[in-house]
Amino acid sequence: MTMTGKPLIESDRVEGTTVYDPEGNSIGTIKRLMIEKISGRVSYAVMTFGGFLGLGEEEHAIPWHALTYDTSLGGYRTGITEQQLRGAPSIYRSPDYSWTDRQQEQELHDYYGAPYYWGR
Amino acid sequence: MTMTGKPLIESDRVEGTTVYDPEGNSIGTIKRLMIEKISGRVSYAVMTFGGFLGLGEEEHAIPWHALTYDTSLGGYRTGITEQQLRGAPSIYRSPDYSWTDRQQEQELHDYYGAPYYWGR
Helix, strand or coil: CCCCCCCEEEHHHHCCCEEECCCCCEEEEEEEEEEECCCCEEEEEEEEECCECCECCEEEEEEHHHEEEECCCCEEEECCCHHHHHHCCCCCCCCCCCCCCHHHHHHHHHHHCCCCCCCC | CCCCCCCEEEHHHHCCCEEECCCCCEEEEEEEEEEECCCCEEEEEEEEECCECCECCEEEEEEHHHEEEECCCCEEEECCCHHHHHHCCCCCCCCCCCCCCHHHHHHHHHHHCCCCCCCC
16 A cells, blocks of 8 residues: 555544545445454455445445555545456355355455455 | 454444453443554554543554453453553654654553564
8 A cells, every 4th residue: 555644544534435446436435444353454445336325335345455545536546447346256244255264365356356465 | 352253343343342441341432443554454443531421532542452352241351451541652643653653653562561563
């Protein structure tokens, strides 16, 4: 993540921040972060996108390292496109998805082309 | 941090969670987390404590690793006492405190007897 100003950011500032795609289009908002308890590392950002007037919104967990803060945009930029989000496995809050399965997490990071947050 | 249930926790669940001292007394609430941008690691939990009916509340940044989730209490337990909090250097949002100074961060962690979050 690009260093802008202070080295630490507050979680309730990240929550609600807009996410932009490579073209600078707003594709969603960060709803919350998911933190790995043992290490205290942020592993995913849960993004809401789509919907209209609050209806039909979807939530997707994207790898934290797929986001870079962009001061000119005042939000996070990601290489992930809206199409990729729509085609992604619906893992967040899916009963079939196991957050204890590193293999599944690896596949998700590979899908988005993001570096793994574990073992860094 | 003790593993309870799923390995990941949501940031907006941590925010608002009660913090208990070694005797099981509620000493405050987690207001927000502070995240090290470069590594994505949670470094501090900002705790509000004291005050009455919303007045006179204080905010203190305590090391993330000074907290352990306790399922029986339904909140975080810490070895930090209210006395220690009152005597701690007022670093959070202090213009004199530099979050880029590892030495200052080390002194704060030593004050609370908490392991350093960097280099883990």
